[in-house]
Amino acid sequence: MPLTSRPLRKMGFLTIGLFDEADPRRGHESTLEIIELGERLGFDSAWVRHRHLQYGISSPVAVLSAASQRTRRIELGTAVIPLGWENPLRLAEDLATVDLLSGGRLNPGVSVGPPMHFDQVKGALYPDTAxxxxxxxxxxxxxLDFVRGKPATDFSGVEGFEVFSDRVQPHSPGLGRRMWYGGGSLRSARWAGEHGMNLLTSSVVKAEDPDGPYDFAEIQLSHIRAFRAAHPDGEAARVSQGLVVIPTDSATPEQRARYTEYADRRTPRTTEPQGPARLLFAPDLVGTSAEIAERLHAHAAFREVDEVAFALPFTFEHEDYLQILTDMATKLGPALGWRADTP
Structure with a gap:
């Protein structure tokens, strides 16, 4: 088996945190339990996905605040917060607060663009300023300016008994270096590099060349290289890859069958660009850890990174996630040269 050019240094996982509308607390508790398990297994990071007006985590910063008090070591990230729903100044306050509560473990990932279904939601979200x-x-x-401590106002000082700051408070000095951009195009990758952010890649890219060929790994590799070429840190600039990976080493026969069926249903979208945005999806990787490791070692973009945040499938059961994470930590990670960070 060929070795990666960059040894896998950090391994994390990403969850969407689904819940039942009739019992939303149980779904949120499940997410927190999975993050706690991730720390016990030695994962370097746990990331949560963002969903609005759906049955998934709508407030990842609040969930990660809770996770920060139930863990000690594991890094906590968002992949990603769509900024179209957010006020940047207020978000900067929340991010700095959770970063301080976590002891400097927060890794906020963000993206841009209008909110999903904007025409239907703009009256509720931005009734006067849409x-x-x-x-x-x-x-x-x-x-970025607010997180990095640039002034938010030209007023500061004492007014009566109140003391005012001209920058966002609290300020967490290291947070500005841990800001991530979720990008799937050459333009967004270059922009993230030019602005000194880290780059989150996922299982989706834009197939911008109308003539093809449509090789997901090669397109993603071009984004990574464009990002590092634009970044002040060059080849040392941080990139994390987030493919959907489902190891089956300890899975039951019933689980293996369900996992394979899940991936098969999603395979057609990986063969050609989808929709007006020409989105190209990576195939889900299902199999033993040895089989998955071999496919990853052959993946051009994976060979270029030393950090991953493997995405957990959206619709599986809590017990499935326990099995998948355990196999990742005990089988797949070691097969990729990763070493668990455990006490």
Whole structure:
């Protein structure tokens, strides 16, 4: 088996945190329990996905605040917060607060663009300013400035018994270096590099060349290289890859059958670009850890990174996630050269 050019240094996982509308607490508790398990297994990071007006985590910063008090070591990330739903100044306050509570373990990932189904939700979200809102990279720049301690106002000092700061409080000095951008195009990768962010890649890229060929790994590799070429840190700039990976080493026959069926249903979207945005999806990787490791070692973009945050499938049961995470930590990670960070 060929070795990766970059040894796998950090391994994390990503969960969407689904819940039953009739019992939302149980779903949130399940997410927290999975993060706690991840720390016990030695994972370097746990990431939560963001969902609005759906039955998934709508407030990842709040969930990670709770996780910060139930863990000691594991890094906690968002992949990703869509900034179209957020006020950058208020979000900066929340991120800094949770980073301090976690002891400097927060890794906020963000993305840009109008909120999903904006025409249907804008009346509730921005009733007076929908047409004036900036949903482009300027929104990220505002957030970065606030997180990195740039002034938010020209007023500071004492007014009566109140003391005011000209920058967001609290300020967490290291957080600005742990800001991630979720990008799937060459333009977004370059922009993230130029602004000194870290890059989150996922199982989705834009197939921007209308003539093809449509090789997911090669497209993602071009994004990683464009990002590092634009970043002040060059080849040392941090990139994390987030493919859907389902090891089956300790799975029951029933689980293996369900996992395979899940991946098979999603395979057609991996053969050609989808929709007006020309999104190309990576195939889900299902099999033994040895089989998955072999496929990853052959993946051009994986060979270029030393951090991963493997995405857990959306619709599985709690027990399935326990099995998958355990196999990742005890079988797949070691097969990729990773060593668990455990006491």
């Amino acid at each position: 047409d004036a809102e900036d949903f482009g990279h300027g929104r990220v720049e505002r957030l």
